[in-house]
Amino acid sequence: MLTISQQEFAQRRQRLMAQLPPNSIALIPAATEILRNGFDNTFQFRQNSDFWYLTGFNEPDAVLVLIPQRAEGEVVLFNRPTDPKAEIWTGRRAGQVGACRDFGMNEAFLIDTFDEKLPEFFKDKTAVYYPIGRNMHFDRQILKAMNRARAGVRRGATAPNNFCNLDALLHTMRVVKSEQEIVIMQKANDISSEAHRLAMRSCQPGQYEYELEAIIRGHCYKHGCRDMAYGAIVGAGENACILHYVTNTAQIKENDLILIDAGGEYENYASDITRTFPANGRFQGEQKAIYEIVLDTQLKLLALLKPGLNWDVIQQTCRRSLTEGLVDVGLLQGNVDSLLEQQAYTPFYMHLFGHYLGLDTHDAGSYKENGQWPGLAPNMVFTIEPGLYISANTPGVDERWWNIGVRIEDNVVITQDGHRNLTTAPKTVADIEALMRDQDVQAAIHDMQSIKKVKSVNSETINKSIAEGRK
Numbered sequence: 119m120l121t122i123s124q125q126e127f128a129q130r131r132q133r134l135m136a137q138l139p140p141n142s143i144a145l146i147p148a149a150t151e152i153l154r155n156g157f158d159n160t161f162q163f164r165q166n167s168d169f170w171y172l173t174g175f176n177e178p179d180a181v182l183v184l185i186p187q188r189a190e191g192e193v194v195l196f197n198r199p200t201d202p203k204a205e206i207w208t209g210r211r212a213g214q215v216g217a218c219r220d221f222g223m224n225e226a227f228l229i230d231t232f233d234e235k236l237p238e239f240f241k242d243k244t245a246v247y248y249p250i251g252r253n254m255h256f257d258r259q260i261l262k263a264m265n266r267a268r269a270g271v272r273r274g275a276t277a278p279n280n281f282c283n284l285d286a287l288l289h290t291m292r293v294v295k296s297e298q299e300i301v302i303m304q305k306a307n308d309i310s311s312e313a314h315r316l317a318m319r320s321c322q323p324g325q326y327e328y329e330l331e332a333i334i335r336g337h338c339y340k341h342g343c344r345d346m347a348y349g350a351i352v353g354a355g356e357n358a359c360i361l362h363y364v365t366n367t368a369q370i371k372e373n374d375l376i377l378i379d380a381g382g383e384y385e386n387y388a389s390d391i392t393r394t395f396p397a398n399g400r401f402q403g404e405q406k407a408i409y410e411i412v413l414d415t416q417l418k419l420l421a422l423l424k425p426g427l428n429w430d431v432i433q434q435t436c437r438r439s440l441t442e443g444l445v446d447v448g449l450l451q452g453n454v455d456s457l458l459e460q461q462a463y464t465p466f467y468m469h470l471f472g473h474y475l476g477l478d479t480h481d482a483g484s485y486k487e488n489g490q491w492p493g494l495a496p497n498m499v500f501t502i503e504p505g506l507y508i509s510a511n512t513p514g515v516d517e518r519w520w521n522i523g524v525r526i527e528d529n530v531v532i533t534q535d536g537h538r539n540l541t542t543a544p545k546t547v548a549d550i551e552a553l554m555r556d557q558d559v560q561a562a563i564h565d566m567q568s569i570k571k572v573k574s575v576n577s578e579t580i581n582k583s584i585a586e587g588r589k
């Protein structure tokens with residue numbers, strides 16, 4: 119397993135503390151377990167991304183407290199006690215000893231003492247940094263501790279007067295990835311790219327969408343992803359036009375285009391890949407026309423990427439390229455500049471070109487600062503994902519175009535002079551058709567060996583493949 123080193127987690131904490139003003143304290147809560155059903159079945163635990171980014175500690179019910187210049191230690195964790203009886207049921211816990219020994223904490227206290235101890239930590243501090251408004255229970259705990267610290271003011275203590283949102287500092291750090299993070303994100307991408315290849319190869323009309331989801335999930339899990347980064351989208355035909363379709367229960371028809379948007383999560387780092395391919399392995403006329411517009415747009419956007427480039431330039435290029443393509447095939451009529459001004463593309467293209475990617479699929483970080491678009495910087499990771507979606511009954515659109523939904527999504531990292539594409543799943547029409555043809559041949563060989571009737575693959579190709587020793 120690739121992991122982020124403890125040294126890197128420690129460096130992140132130091133970098134964050136170095137940005138805090140004097141006499142401040144920062145608090146970052148872990149995720150809590152969430153009941154799924156009944157009284158004790160919980161959803162699979164997923165650590166809070168901010169907390170994970172600073173600790174690598176994967177237990178619920180904990181709070182990280184950073185107190186720059188504290189004599190007894192700057193890095194404090196409140197966490198669960200060890201509990202041999204509970205651990206038999208729900209797994210090992212680090213406890214306070216493990217938190218200091220294995221996770222670089224200077225001190226660790228029982229989580230049950232958090233409310234009691236927090237006012238002590240607040241004494242003589244002027245500012246409290248925490249993720250304001252994300253967790254009501256945590257907000258209340260902070261306010262309660264604050265009021266108790268204020269009660270001490272009469273006895274000469276000072277209590278913090280400034281509540282500051284930690285997000286801006288921490289999320290700015292998360293936007294630019296370290297070398298270790300990029301290695302892990304490449305791994306998540308390699309696994310997920312292969313999962314997409316497998317799904318293309320195994321696709322047969324008549325299957326259900328969830329069968330392809332199973333291929334994708336199976337491969338990601340088999341190679342070390344402990345979850346998907348988000349609910350896998352497997353949409354065939356009309357479902358490809360639903361942007362975040364996750365039902366995945368429809369049967370795949372012969373002439374459907376299938377859109378799969380799925381990425382494994384490796385060490386809590388997301389991949390987010392979309393591929394679109396024909397169920398029968400051959401793009402039909404209108405499908406191919408729309409596919410080529412989206413692919414051409416995606417390649418244009420990729421070619422632009424380099425440090426300093428402004429997000430908005432990418433977005434404007436995306437809209438222009440898709441609009442030009444829609445005019446070329448007759449789905450929009452008129453002058454491209456006027457069509458862009460009218461946002462005539464919106465019935466077919468209604469999302470942005472991409473987003474930051476990291477511990478979260480739609481990762482932390484701001485896109486506009488003080489009214490300005492920040493330029494791209496080396497080691498930023500994000501997605502490039504243009505798409506076109508033509509739902510049935512789109513006004514003014516001939517039926518032959520209906521139910522074509524295409525998105526092509528890659529994950530990229532900005533380098534010193536350009537970008538590197540982390541995603542390797544095939545995306546040209548020729549590469550996808552070749553991969554799926556190969557799958558036809560394999561299925562046919564399998565069928566021949568099982569003495570079944572073989573349709574649609576010519577026997578010469580099969581015999582040649584057998585002669586070459588392929589299985």
Ligand code: GLY
Pocket residue numbers: 348379390473479503527
């Ligand atoms: N999978 C969600 C997205 O592409 O943004």
Ligand code: MN
Pocket residue numbers: 379380390391392527
């Ligand atoms: Mn996606």
Ligand code: MN
Pocket residue numbers: 390472473501503527
């Ligand atoms: Mn995405």
